[in-house]
Amino acid sequence: MGSLAIGFTVGAGNFLPFYGVLLLGLIAAVSIxxxxxxxxKRPPGWENADRPSFIPNLNLEEPASAPNPDETTDS
Structure with missing residues (x-):
């Protein structure tokens, strides 16, 4: 029987896409x-800390003018 030789060398070039995805994932995780x-809601001691200008302000409160689904009627 003949021998089957597989020529695969492990080098830095083979892991470059892996490191790229790893770096992008780290940046995304830190940003999010x-x-x-x-x-x-900030923990004790951080309540009065200023928000940095590059962080978007997400308004998660419901608007006061929105009708309550329980109050609407279809009749």
Missing amino acids: GLIAWYNS
Whole structure:
């Protein structure tokens, strides 16, 4: 029987896409975490901390003028 030789060398070039995806995932996780942190209720000691200008302000409160679904009638 003949031998089957597979020529695969492990080098830095083979892992470059892996490191790219890893770096993009890290940047995305940090960005999403920062937005969530600054838009959440702050822990004790951080209540009066200023929001950085690059963090978007997410208004999660319901508008007062929106009708309540329980109050609307179809009749």
